Amino acid sequence: MRRRIAAAELGWSSCVGTVVMGALGKTVVLLLVAATAVVCTPFVNDLAPGQEWPARNSVRQPNFGESQTEAVQEEFSTDDPTSEITDDAVIIGKAIQPKTDIQRVDYSGAQIWKVSTEKSGSRAVISRLRRRNLISTWGGNQYSIDILVKSDFVRNVTRVFERENIQYEVVILDLQKNINDENPPLDENELGLQDRRGHRMTWKQYHRLEDIHGFLDYLAKTYPSIATVTTIGKSHEGRDLKVIRLSDGKPTNKAVFIDGGIHAREWISPATVTYFINQFAENFDVESDDIKNIDWYFLPVVNPDGYEYTHTVDRLWRKNRKPYLGTRQCTGTDLNRNFG
The missing domain is CATH 3.40.630.10 (Zn peptidases)
Structure with missing residues (x-):
C-alpha cells in the first residue's frame, strides 16, 4: 500500500x-x-491600520473595509490608565468610514515595538490598547510582547507607556518601508x-x-x-x-x-x-x-x-x-x- x-x-x-x-x-x-x-512573517491575525485586531489565536479576520467604529466596543472603568490619553484617538477611529473600493493597504508610519511585560500591569495596559484598536499584538514570550502601533496612534501609545513607565524598543520605524525593501x-x-x-x-x-x-x-x-x-x-x-x-x-x-x-x-x-x-x-x-x-x-x-x-x-x-x-x-x- x-x-x-x-x-x-x-x-x-x-x-x-x-x-x-x-x-x-x-x-x-x-x-x-x-x-x-527582510520582513518576517510571524504575524498572528494582524490586519491593516483601521481594522479590528482579534485576540491572539483567534480564528476571526474581519473584512478589509471594516471600520474601527465596529471594533471599539469595550467599556473602560474610570481608573483605566489608557482612557485619558487615548480617548481622542478612539474618536478619530470612529470618524474613519469603511472603504467600498479595494485599495492597497498602506502601512506607512506604522511601527513595530518590543514591549517589556516585566512591570506589573503592563499586559493589562497592552490588552486595553489592543481592544481600543490602537495597536495589534504579534506575539512574544514571558518577558516581552511585539506590537504593531498604527501610524495615527504612535503619539498616544507613547504617552501611555511613558505615563505607566512601561519600557519598549522601536524595532521597525516604518513597516511599509520594510515591506517595499523586502521584494x-x-x-x-x-x-x-x-x-x-x-x-x-x-x-x-x-x-x-x-x-x-x-x-x-x-x-x-x-x-x-x-x-x-x-x-x-x-x-x-x-x-x-x-x-x-x-x-x-x-x-x-x-x-x-x-x-x-x-x-x-x-x-x-x-x-x-x-x-x-x-x-x-x-x-x-x-x-x-x-x-x-x-x-x-x-x-x-x-x-x-x-x-x-x-x-x-x-x-x-x-x-x-x-x-x-x-x-x-x-x-x-x-x-x-x-x-x-
Whole structure:
C-alpha cells in the first residue's frame, strides 16, 4: 500500500521539516530550511491600520473595509490608565468610514515595538490598547510582547507607556518601508530570463502565482520523463491548484506530498517549495536511490487567492478569500485550522 506523508506548512523564519520513510532500507531525511525574509512573517491575525485586531489565536479576520467604529466596543472603568490619553484617538477611529473600493493597504508610519511585560500591569495596559484598536499584538514570550502601533496612534501609545513607565524598543520605524525593501522588482536582465530559460524563477525575490505556475509547466515540458503537472482543483476565486509530480514511475515507489503557502503572507514557503522542486528536477538523474524510489508530489501554493491578495492589496493578509455571511460579512478562512 502506498503511504503519503504530508509536510506541514513551512515556518515563518527558519524551519526544519523531517520526512521519514520507515519502509525504506535507509531513512530519508528531507530538510526544509527557509531563510528569514527582510520582513518576517510571524504575524498572528494582524490586519491593516483601521481594522479590528482579534485576540491572539483567534480564528476571526474581519473584512478589509471594516471600520474601527465596529471594533471599539469595550467599556473602560474610570481608573483605566489608557482612557485619558487615548480617548481622542478612539474618536478619530470612529470618524474613519469603511472603504467600498479595494485599495492597497498602506502601512506607512506604522511601527513595530518590543514591549517589556516585566512591570506589573503592563499586559493589562497592552490588552486595553489592543481592544481600543490602537495597536495589534504579534506575539512574544514571558518577558516581552511585539506590537504593531498604527501610524495615527504612535503619539498616544507613547504617552501611555511613558505615563505607566512601561519600557519598549522601536524595532521597525516604518513597516511599509520594510515591506517595499523586502521584494524589489526584477531588473531588465532578470526579466529576460523567461526568454532564455523558459521561466522567470530566480529565488532572489518572491514571485507571483503566474511565475510559479509557469515554472511548473516549464519543468513538465523540459523533463517529461519524470515531471507531470496536474490541476487538482480550483480556488474560491477560480485559480488553479497545480501539483507537480516528480517520479521515475516505478510501481514500488512510496509517495511523499509537500505543500506550501497555506498562510497567504508567508511568501518564504512557496519560495522554499519551488527551490526544492528545481533541485530535484534538475538533478534527478544523479540523485540517490533513496530519492528516486519516491514519488514526490509538490503543491507550492495551497492558498492562491490569499497569496495574490498579499501581493496586490494587503501584505499581511493570512487567510484565503472566501467570504462568509453572518451578522456581518467576514472574508477568509485560516486553512491551517481546518483539517478534519
